[in-house]
Amino acid sequence: MNILLLGATGRVGSQLVARALKEHHNVTALVRNPQQRLVQHRQLRIVQGDVLDKQAIEQAMLNIDVVVSALNTDGSTTLSASIPIILEAMKQQNVTRIITIGTAGILQSRVTPTIFRYQSSESKRKSIFAAQEHQRVFEHLQQSTMDWTIVCPTYLADGDFTGVHRVARNFLPEGGTKISVADTADFAYQQLFSKEFFHTRVGIAY
Structure with missing residues (x-):
């Protein structure tokens, strides 16, 4: 499989790169600084x-089967500004599958299911900027023709891979408070081979 990985030097992205290469897939990583540790x-x-560079995205998209985005917000609007560019390049190259790493904030609230968690009393975060950025990505994916999946971890903790986790469609598993980077990356990797969560946000937690 030929995988385009965005955010390849981040916490989740770097583990996805390592896993995909271990399993003998071809990985393309778009990076701003080639000196970054890969x-x-x-x-x-x-x-x-840069993910905001249309030409760079188009070059990276050549001969790709699936896109995995582990981009984070970094306090900017790069996440929401880049998704239309990514989707357009996918369309041009007839790539239909995209998996993104989101946040539990854009899952539905269990207290008030008509709103997102970040908008409800379930959220303990003081800033909603990152959640709003991820919401915009979700909305773009919803309006697209792509086969998308958004993996939505709750608090991302450091820790070893366990292979044990709970998931829920569009909601965070009840009582879930954290999930490791390693287990999040593993679940996202498994979605490369599954249609189970097409067009779905997936909450993941222990």
Whole structure:
């Protein structure tokens, strides 16, 4: 499988790169700085560029089967500004599958299911900026023709891979308070081979 990985140097993204290469897939990573720490591997192709650069995205999208985005907000609007560019490049190259790492804030609230968690009393975060950015990505994906899945972890903790977790469609599993980076990356990786959560936000927690 030929995978385009965005956010490849981040906490979740770097683990996804390592897993995909271990399983003998071809990985293309779009990075702003080629000096950033990435493993050297014959099946890893590095494209220098920014996700807001249409030309760089189009170059990275060549011969790709699936897009995995582990981009975070970094306090900017890059996340929401880049998704239309990514979707357009996918359309041009006839790529239909995209998996993104979101946030539990954009899952539905169990207290008030008509609103998002970040808008409800369930959320303990003082800033809603990141959740709003992820909401915009969700809305773009909803309006697209792509086969999308948004993996929505709750608090991302450091820790070893356990392989044990709970998931729920569009909601956070009841009582879920955290999930490790390793288990989040593993679940996202499994979605490369599954249609179970097409067009769905998936809450994941222990």
